Amino acid sequence: MNAVYSLRRCLTWLVVLWPVMFDSLPSEAAPPSPENLPELVAALESGVPKRQDAALDAVFAIGPEARSAIPSLIKLLEDEGRIPSVLPTARTPQEALEAIGTEAVPALSDVVATGRVVSARKAVLALWKVGPRAQGALPALIRRLSDEDIPLRRAILFSLSRIDTSGDVTIPVLARLLEDPDEHVRVLAVNCLRQHGERAAPLVPVLISMLKDSGPSVRGAAATALGDIGIAGDRVVPTLTALLEDSEAYHYAVSNDLAGLRQVAVHAAFALAKYKRTESVEPLMKAMEHPDLQFAQSELLKALGEFGPTAADAVPLVLDKVRSGNAEAAVALVKIGPAARSVIGPLRELLASPKQSVQAVAGAALVGLDLEANRDVLQQALQAEKDAELTVVEDVLLRIGPGAAAALPAILTKLKEADWPDEQLITIVGNIGPSAREAGPLLVSYLEDFLVGAAASEVLVHIGPEMIPLLVTELTKVRSPLETPPLRTIETLGRFGARAESAVPALIARLEHEDRNVRTAAALALGDIGLPQDVVVPALLKTLRDPRASVRAKAAAGLGHFRAEADTTIKPLIAALKDEYADVRAAAATALGELGPAGRPALPSLEDVARDPHVYVQVMAQHAAEKIAAP
Template identity: 25%
Template sequence: MYREKVSAILGLLSRDKSVQELSLKFLDAKGKDKVDVLISLLKDKDPRIRMAVANVLGWIGDIRAVEPLIDLLRDQDEQVRCEAVASLGRIEDPRTVEPIIGMLKDKEPKVRVYAAHALAKKKDPRALEPLTYALKDSNWLVRAIATEAIGNINDPRALELLIDALKDGNRSVRKTAVQALGKQKDPRAVKPLIDALRDEDFIVRIEASKALGNIQYPDAVKALISALEDKYENVRRAVIWSLGKIGHPSAVEPLIQLLKKGNPHLRWEAVKALKGIKDPRVVEALIYALGDVADYVSEEASKALVEIKDPRVIELLTSLIFERWMLSHVRIKAVQTLAKIKDSSVVELLIRALEDKEDSFRIEVVKALKKITGQDFGDDKEKWQK
């Protein structure tokens, strides 16, 4: 009977009115308002029913449920209190904040976790001070979610609290603090985040790298370049991403070095990062990457050359296709890149390239001419010239 009753309660969430009517009928409430029916079921003797009802009321979001759910916070069952807190977190009503704050002191860690989650959604400044105390909770998950909640609150006091959370003994708390600081994008967070690049946990170092990239403050570049020596590849990849995001010219040379000695994943990241930096050395570096032995790196370089819209790109690519000593796949990639750029000024040069003796190269030249001009004369040079 319990399962059928819960199914009926959940059926009240259905968008299908016929399902809702069947659910009300099963609950002996045919024709009655579903919210009123659910509120009355909050007094059911079975905690599993009360839990299901609290959950559904939260998803419905009707403010009539606020006071009954607040009363449910005193329920003897831990999971019922959890669902009541979660539902109050989903309902948009100012009356919900203070009762949720009160649940940060619940005797059960799980309820405190739910309360911190709910406050993270609310983003209400009234919760800042109580969340400060939650940062000292004995349960690490409460501290981590309280840190997230503080990061969501638009209050100047939040910054120092998040910086303090970087000293927490639990890596998940520190990771959450780093992520929150990255979202706030406050330059005052740069130095603590640079320090976090040396955190003992590599996940924290990854998030610190990303956070510095999000803040985009040039003072972080030197520390990020040093972090390219991190022993974990995923940290180095995050660092490369951030260097591209900040876009400072001092990162160009270290990224070029990665194109020459890094593994394929790092070279791919370096190509993407270079694309975001405005510096004359970038074009030559991307041309170099066009010849990478890893196809996905070469293709990324090709896309980057198209996107940066530097006038030197066409000149360098066209000269490349006539370098007969150059490896075939590099010349082909140069032609394919010119096809993507679609600049009519290269048509005459591509027609000349039809004289090449290599079949696979000429095939790509024909494809490029067709893409740029919209015409197709195969590899007949005379027809293309006319």
């Protein structure tokens, strides 16, 4: 995105938001509280857009305790004439219901079962966000699969795969849909089946037969699914190899908002790469010379690279693609590995090419194959990459892990000079590992960024425990009420586990924070750190009495990590099985199951909870009882 476009976009937002932005600035008032719910419900039902928008934000912030607002939220969800707020940060009825979570599942299930198509889609997406806690919605979702609306069916299928993680309910449904007369439905069923991996193994023969389907999108989806399931290679590989000559193209969804044409042969190539068989390399090389597959060269090269060292015989062919400036050729050479070092000489000669794209690709390949021996090439490759508007050097550095350490100064410079944080560059830093410790302060500054915070968190953990003091400093610094709370910082400390014991005092202090999200994150992190037990367990037991359900749920879950303290924790956890909120009951049941045989005194209570009105709680109680009773 260039600077002119960025400026134009900012000015557009200012023009749109100027009339309302000053009415919507955050104030230093205390966070919304369950005590405000009568007023919030009245605002939701007022019909006044500004009042409704403010109430939606408040309900979202309150979370599960806002369940008394569910009927009003459902009305707004079903109001197809409602004009949404122009503010990009404004919450929708769907998001408010997602935040309420398990408590909203019955009402959302009713909308799925009987609501109009648009409302049902929103409800399905909300259930998808709730995830496995929405198991009580499975019957309604399955019944609505007969709807004629393809986007609704697509949403339902993907929600089923997320909610029913075991596949026990979903896989039989998908098996029936593989024979649906509608090509779109068959594709959806296959794509959802992929997510279940080897659990879908019984359907491999059906998927093999679908490689001959009349619809190209079905053939492509079936090929990809077979690669993801990854079994029965002797039966699958020959059929996929034959598909390398299938040049028929169809519209393929690259992401939620991006689609393009993709040929069936490309799906077959990527699926074959999952099996990494030597006999598949030559047919793939021949496919790259097929006159009807010339527009798929980059994708086929990418698939060839996925074969790794198995594709050693393809090195001369890939070198030819470097000469044409194909960026995927550099990545493929790096993935092929040591066998590709035989072309280092020709690659160095290509650095003198008059074409910036060829210089960039050849330089990237040299950097990826042996950065230490080709340090002199790095700056030239980066400059050529910039001039050619490519990211090939970054793509290569991403794949060489600790070998990219020599490029760290250049990577950090690019990060600091970028208009916004670049997730790929952050990931490269993480792959370098402990020797990237100098990147710590910059990464910590990214933690609360909406777009790259998760990547920065993962990288900090990968760099190692030397990052913990930086995180504790970030956690304890004084913040304005208008600043984003340090949720990702707390989460990152928890991911270090017992190594973050030094952060426990600061985390315990956050259990008193006024923001329930901060308390929730702190309770979760303390359970993950677990040491010292004589400090953490009392803190979590106290938090089990927090006024907010999400905090109590994480405290209960954390107590399940302490089997040695079962005598102390079992009674409070049994009491939590009677909590008024489903998430707390489910977390307490799970924690009791983690205690193993020491949780036997809880079995009678778990039997009662197995009849809970929420299916999710029932399932958690049953699993817990099985764990406790196991020998």
